[in-house]
Amino acid sequence: SxxxxxxxxxxxxxxxxxxxxxxxxxxxxxxxxxxxxxxxxxxxxxxxxxxxxxxxxxxxxxxxxxxxxxxxxxxxxxxxxxxxxxxxxxxxxxxxxxxQKHVKFNDKVTTLEYKKSKLIRLTSFKVIHKCFGGCQGVFYQKLFHSALSECIECSECRYMFTPQKFVTHFHSTAEYKQTCHWGFDSANWKHYLKL
The missing domain is CATH 3.10.260.20 (Ski)
Incomplete structure (x- = not known):
């Protein structure tokens, strides 16, 4: 075309x-x-x-x-x-x-930030995606305000991601090389993110 x-x-x-x-x-x-x-x-x-x-x-x-x-x-x-x-x-x-530049979510800069972090952890749940080799993370419900909110923490590297960025984030490359990801679109993150 x-x-x-x-x-x-x-x-x-x-x-x-x-x-x-x-x-x-x-x-x-x-x-x-x-x-x-x-x-x-x-x-x-x-x-x-x-x-x-x-x-x-x-x-x-x-x-x-x-x-x-x-x-x-x-x-x-x-x-x-x-x-x-x-x-x-x-x-x-x-x-x-x-x-290389991102500040990790778990870094405790002040007591207030630590208390906020502790409160947020109480309202969280584990999520997973299987795109590009897959990844596990923790979804912090209190941080989610829109699709642009960095509200998912990767369980492996501990960096924070928006839902759309998280479904393209991975650490394992085993499946990544062998699979054709036809039609993948990170804008459809709701279909890829699983509890």
Whole structure:
């Protein structure tokens, strides 16, 4: 299909084509808008490690991307990647940088924060997802105000995530390389998050 549309990825609007029932996103736009602080060899390493394929745009698709100024007019080819694969590699790359800076939820800075933490723990329950190898966490009900609330603590690394980010977070890579995650969309986190 050469019908150009848009989708959300990491809070950015990305151009895509609907091919075979799944969105194929413009790889150049993802790299430019979402991953500008990463070197190409870092991105390539993740693609190789997790067997993430990319396809080349057809001439019609390439022309549409040029007409909408999504890519420069002098570009000769452009990669397309499925939305599920885009979420996979963005999760890996952005997660690694986020975790270097993120303050852990369990760090006790003041007595007041500790008391709040203790109160929150009383209204929590364990959750799990099986996307990209799966992950377990604790959902803090009092912290959930919207889908953008960081209210789930990963049981392994103890970092906090929004529900949408949590379903792309993982530590095990056993299943990750062997499975096709066709149609995955983290915006549907309610379908992936289980008690």
């Amino acid at each position: 050469a019908e150009l549309s848009e989708t959300q990825l990491e809070d950015q609007v990305i151009a895509c084509f609907d091919i075979g029932g799944e969105k194929r996103l413009c790889l150049a736009q993802i790299i430019r808008n979402i991953l500008p602080n990463f070197f190409l060899n870092e991105i390539t390493a993740v693609f190789t490690k997790f067997y993430i394929p990319s396809a080349v745009c057809s001439n019609a698709q390439l022309n549409m991307l040029k007409e909408k100024d999504i890519i420069p007019a002098n570009v000769l080819h452009c990669g397309l990647v499925t939305k599920s694969d885009a979420q996979r590699f963005c999760s890996v790359l952005l997660g690694s940088r986020k975790h």
